[in-house]
Amino acid sequence: MIRGLRATSVALAAVTLALCAAGCATGAAGPDSPQVTGLTTEQAERLAVTRFRNFDAGVREITVSVGGLDTGDIAVDGWYDYTTHIGYGSATSDGADAGLIWWSTDTIATREGATGDGAAPLPLPGDGWQSGTLDPKSTSLANALALATNLGSDRPENPQLLAQSDAAFLEKDTIDGTDIEVFLGPSADGTAESTSASDLTSRARYWVDSTGTLLRFESPLGDGSTGASATIELGDPVDVALPTTVPGT
Amino acid sequence: MGTADVVSVPQDAATITEAISLVREGGLVLVDPGTYDESVTVDKNDVTVRGTERNTVIIDGEGLRSNGIQVIASGVRIQNLTVRNHTFNGVLVTGLHDKNGAQAHNLDGYQKLDPQKFPPLERFEVSNVTASNNGLYGIYAFNSGHGVIRDNYASGSADSGFYVGQCADCDILVTGNVAENNAIGYENANASDSVVIAGNRFTNNRVGLTLLSWYQEAYLPQKSATVVGNLIADNNSATSPAQALGAFGIGIGLSGANSNTLERNLIAGNASTGVQLTNTEDLSSTGNQLTGNAFSGNGIDVADVSAARAPSSDTCIDDSSSLAMLPADFADSCGADTTGGATTDELPAVDVPAGLSFLKVTAGPDQPNLAGDLAENPAKLPASVDVPDLATFGLPDRSLLSDLVVR
Numbered sequence: 001m002i003r004g005l006r007a008t009s010v011a012l013a014a015v016t017l018a019l020c021a022a023g024c025a026t027g028a029a030g031p032d033s034p035q036v037t038g039l040t041t042e043q044a045e046r047l048a049v050t051r052f053r054n055f056d057a058g059v060r061e062i063t064v065s066v067g068g069l070d071t072g073d074i075a076v077d078g079w080y081d082y083t084t085h086i087g088y089g090s091a092t093s094d095g096a097d098a099g100l101i102w103w104s105t106d107t108i109a110t111r112e113g114a115t116g117d118g119a120a121p122l123p124l125p126g127d128g129w130q131s132g133t134l135d136p137k138s139t140s141l142a143n144a145l146a147l148a149t150n151l152g153s154d155r156p157e158n159p160q161l162l163a164q165s166d167a168a169f170l171e172k173d174t175i176d177g178t179d180i181e182v183f184l185g186p187s188a189d190g191t192a193e194s195t196s197a198s199d200l201t202s203r204a205r206y207w208v209d210s211t212g213t214l215l216r217f218e219s220p221l222g223d224g225s226t227g228a229s230a231t232i233e234l235g236d237p238v239d240v241a242l243p244t245t246v247p248g249t
Numbered sequence: 250m251g252t253a254d255v256v257s258v259p260q261d262a263a264t265i266t267e268a269i270s271l272v273r274e275g276g277l278v279l280v281d282p283g284t285y286d287e288s289v290t291v292d293k294n295d296v297t298v299r300g301t302e303r304n305t306v307i308i309d310g311e312g313l314r315s316n317g318i319q320v321i322a323s324g325v326r327i328q329n330l331t332v333r334n335h336t337f338n339g340v341l342v343t344g345l346h347d348k349n350g351a352q353a354h355n356l357d358g359y360q361k362l363d364p365q366k367f368p369p370l371e372r373f374e375v376s377n378v379t380a381s382n383n384g385l386y387g388i389y390a391f392n393s394g395h396g397v398i399r400d401n402y403a404s405g406s407a408d409s410g411f412y413v414g415q416c417a418d419c420d421i422l423v424t425g426n427v428a429e430n431n432a433i434g435y436e437n438a439n440a441s442d443s444v445v446i447a448g449n450r451f452t453n454n455r456v457g458l459t460l461l462s463w464y465q466e467a468y469l470p471q472k473s474a475t476v477v478g479n480l481i482a483d484n485n486s487a488t489s490p491a492q493a494l495g496a497f498g499i500g501i502g503l504s505g506a507n508s509n510t511l512e513r514n515l516i517a518g519n520a521s522t523g524v525q526l527t528n529t530e531d532l533s534s535t536g537n538q539l540t541g542n543a544f545s546g547n548g549i550d551v552a553d554v555s556a557a558r559a560p561s562s563d564t565c566i567d568d569s570s571s572l573a574m575l576p577a578d579f580a581d582s583c584g585a586d587t588t589g590g591a592t593t594d595e596l597p598a599v600d601v602p603a604g605l606s607f608l609k610v611t612a613g614p615d616q617p618n619l620a621g622d623l624a625e626n627p628a629k630l631p632a633s634v635d636v637p638d639l640a641t642f643g644l645p646d647r648s649l650l651s652d653l654v655v656r
């Protein structure tokens with residue numbers, strides 16, 4: 001484990017494979033619900049393609065951050081390839097260099113040592129890697145990295161189902177001058193009948209532009225009660241080749 | 250209710266949707282070149298929607314909208330235009346629809362068709378349509394009968410270029426079509442009896458053609474389709490979306506398929522298997538006839554990989570002595586039961602390339618326009634399809650429709 005990356009272990013929500021993989025909860029906001037509105041057809045279409053848009057983009061710049069930890073904030077800044085499901089970046093803990101991280105859907109490899117200007121070097125350093133299973137239940141960081149792997153799919157989802165679910169529109173926003181809509185993802189357990197105040201802190205949020213491209217994703221970690229959360233920011237597609245294995249592991 | 254005999258877009262109506270509201274039953278909607286960012290539902294009987302130039306009349310889903318054209322009325326023709334970049338289907342023809350529009354399978358939440366509640370749509374034609382880069386099917390007809398799918402081109406479909414499903418006594422003719430760079434060229438699930446697939450080119454997909462039974466849909470089991478005079482070749486495309494189950498290098502797949510006739514097809518250059526038989530759960534593939542086909546350059550020409558729980562039976566292959574078979578004595582099973590096929594790891598090993606995004610598959614070349622006077626409203630579609638004499642579909646060579654493909 002990289003120094004500084006020992007994170008508070010938090011009970012984790014299951015990583016869902018898709019917005020509505022096991023059937024979405026249905027129902028509009030109830031009378032005591034926060035100010036959210038159901039999705040229009042067009043909003044549902046945009047939210048339904050966010051994961052596919054990542055696959056279509058291939059490699060995107062990514063920053064995975066974990067906040068709200070007793071041990072200080074952690075961030076991984078690098079790239080994620082949504083066609084091969086490989087991520088790689090340099091880590092910081094409370095702003096200090098914390099080594100390199102390479103991860104896939106089931107494996108995480110870490111390497112200690114400063115990275116100079118902070119950018120993860122390519123090709124990967126040839127030694128010093130330690131590899132193990134990416135268990136999202138092990139640490140908040142592992143949970144956040146696993147959430148990042150879950151944001152790609154080679155097929156769009158069904159917008160009709162999303163429109164009928166309890167997924168909701170929250171507000172308009174901008175990111176770097178791009179107009180964004182912020183959506184509350186559907187609840188995963190299929191039992192919610194209305195959007196409650198607790199949904200606003202327990203469910204993932206998606207910042208999506210007019211093409212269905214996801215620019216920011218936030219999710220509470222665990223049941224939301226600890227205050228720990230993951231933020232995943234996605235940048236432009238880039239032409240970077242990420243190795244599918246790590247040297248020496 | 251519309252009253253116009255002919256409505257031109259954009260002269261008489263700004264959108265195709267508006268034109269359909271203005272046209273009378275049995276009328277003609279003529280669409281001029283342009284890119285139309287709308288999802289069109291044709292809910293009026295016997296209407297023809299026709300582009301005036303196939304390659305430049307484009308309904309574009311922009312990677313966001315689900316379907317290009319949904320047909321939910323009887324007697325509708327869709328002709329001479331392009332549908333592209335939809336997350337699901339380019340053209341969907343179905344008798345299964347509700348207030349939310351057409352429903353389609355292979356989606357989370359799809360409800361199995363109840364044939365009593367939703368009787369099949371009757372009479373349709375989709376011709377000279379180019380369906381490119383659609384996330385499910387290019388041209389899809391299910392719970393529909395008495396229809397023609399002719400002279401279309403489909404590429405870049407993440408599932409199949411063409412799909413006919415869920416009908417008995419279907420009376421559907423699929424002819425003159427080209428499918429390339431799709432996960433599957435043509436798929437036929439639970440579509441039975443009078444389905445004729447003749448004179449098509451299904452090349453450079455991951456799988457060329459499938460006839461199959463599928464438990465999640467109505468009208469089990471699949472039986473008695475006729476596949477004649479097609480070119481089914483080189484289905485080893487690396488420039489296509491991935492097939493959902495990872496299939497690759499297969500010409501024709503038969504799964505729980507029964508009493509189908511495969512006649513005078515050229516089945517060539519498929520890296521894994523020319524014709525592959527298997528079971529669908531407990532449903533065997535039985536009584537399929539392979540007659541007068543030509544095989545060349547396939548990994549294995551004919552392979553039976555049925556599980557022992559549902560072994561194939563009564564597969565009859567003429568002139569089988571010249572073919573590469575798996576199991577080697579498979580051809581001897583004609584008229585007899587087998588005890589199960591080979592295992593899939595006995596098939597030729599193929600390197601399955603990563604799948605492309607369906608939006609990134611290169612679109613095909615310009616395609617030929619519908620012949621005749623395009624401004625003339627055609628006569629109402631007949632009650633049953635005028636199927637040509639199948640003897641006119643000879644064994645093709647590799648030049649069949651070769652001027653219409655990317656490669």
